[in-house]
Amino acid sequence: MEPLILLENLTKNYDGKVLALDRVSLQIYPGEWVAVMGASGSGKSTLLNMIAALDRPTSGSVRVNGEDVLSLSEEQRARFRREKVGLIFQQFYLIPYLTALENVMLAQYFHSMADREEAAQALHEVGLGERISHYPSELSGGEQQRVCIARALINQPKILLADEPTGNLDAENEEIVMAIFRRFHRSGLTLLFVTHDAQIGTQADRIIDLEHGRVLPTFPAMALRSI
């Protein structure tokens, strides 16, 4: 089977001083749930940003769904982001003056056309059917993150990329959000998580451990769960 994400010798050097990624190579296959783990500053978020075409590496290659991401122009990178990936951030990044519904519709707007019914259905699927008219400031952290999930998935992306998606949530909301991720994973979605939380990491199929920008030997999450 062809890997959905293929990284080869990916290196990111900030101003020639900080080596965030050091010749990282890995493959992620369709339907896989991969957790990228490591200490702060190990290069987890940088790796995710490279795959999402949110940043450019110093060297190496990134192929997603057979597409060479580095060769894309800025316009093509925007198209890539709206069609291929769904993004979830630790800080949520919701537009404060748009309602939950409008925040979801924003992703549709950049993709093709905003569809109110479809956006409302997406919010309903993450348990926010009654909160669609609320502004982010009127929602709890868990609810805001669920809006972000709905926004990330509204355009049916091939991969969901999440950077510490439960980092700002309490245990109860963490479980709600993880349950949603499990549900979408079961339906065939490829998930790539960045987390420093071993509890979250163990829910993945596979864990990629980063240390000082380098990939440590990969092992299945099952092994970590058994420790």
Next chain:
Amino acid sequence: MTRRILLGSLRRRKGQVAVAICAVALGASLVVAALNLRYGIEGRLAQELRSYGANLVLVPRAEPFLKERDLVILEDKRLKDRIIGYAPFIHRVAKVEGKDVVLVGTRFSQIRKTNPWWQVEGRWPEKEDEALIGSNAASKLGLRLNDRFSVVHKTSQLSFSLAGILRTGGAEEHQAFVPMETLQRLTHLHGFLTSVLVSSRAGKDLDETVAILQKAWPQAETRTLLQVARAEEALLARLEIFLTLVSLLILIAAGLSVYATMSTAALERRVEMALMRALGGEERRVAWIFAAEALGIGLIGGILGCAIGLLLSEIIGLSVFGSFIFPSLLSLPIGLALGVGISLFCSLWVMRRILALQPAVVLRGE
């Protein structure tokens, strides 16, 4: 959706939007006021300068006299707006109390407009047998206020009452002034004039007025009272430079103020821009959303600024000159263009810099 984003932003960010509109309005109002004053003051000042006396004199070109009936030329619509006032004269030498004195016939109501600095002890003549005598002449003739004196010209003789003694600091202090019609009767020069003093607007207008006068009244030679005219021109030219520089400084200051506010507003929203790009928004599309908002702020601020600027200039005009300043039509499009242009330029300038960054860099908070 663009409308939703714009309305949502304007509704939920009322405070920030109001600050931005105020900055644009303030900038535009200062420029509109400065431009209005620049043009308005010049016109008003030119008018004020006319209180220092006439700057043109009309004398006969070939004939010994000008015809009084030709004075209607000065009332012609082409000249009416250019001429602030005029006073006709007829000069003759006559015997006053047995001594030769230059006798000047004029219309006192008109000379009071063209030569407002003339000081009269007593009062201005009102009747046809009343006269005004220069202080030097009165002293030589031994005349006092309300004295009666006789004037002889050739075989004619008339008697006058001394209504006022004139002080001008000039040659007029050696002359005697009587109503024009009375002198024409005395000298049998009915309907004739020897000169007309004209008080015209200064600056560039003056040359045009001279040209129009020469064409309209070919029998009269139009002479510029050079000292007065040149002094006025020099003053107005300096004033023009001064006001232009002040307007320019205000334009720069207002521009910088609007730039600072709009740039800060755009910078505050860099995360929104980065997020929109992360969601797949193309640079142009994201830029359009924020540019449309800046355009709206610029338009509202520009219109408000024009209104405030007009009001401001009228208040200044009223307090300095005691009358309204005619607003410069140029100031409104310039004020509006400044509001829209600068707010759009500042937003696009900052946006360009933000959009040049990779979204991850902005979202990381760098």
